[in-house]
Amino acid sequence: MKSAERAALKSAIKRYTRAKKASKAIALASLIKEGTHTPDGKITTDYGGKASKKRVSNGG
8 A cells, every 4th residue: 555545544543533432422323323332322242242141931
């Protein structure tokens, strides 16, 4: 990658990050869309979050 390409990529990443951090709601919506977070703000299990505990019936 050439220096000019690297600089352009860095600039694009900064613009993207700035836009996604504009507000808390925009940031969360972005993370949900990317699949890293759930709507309640927790990390998804695919990215190291804890699995929710489901109640299991013991048949009784």
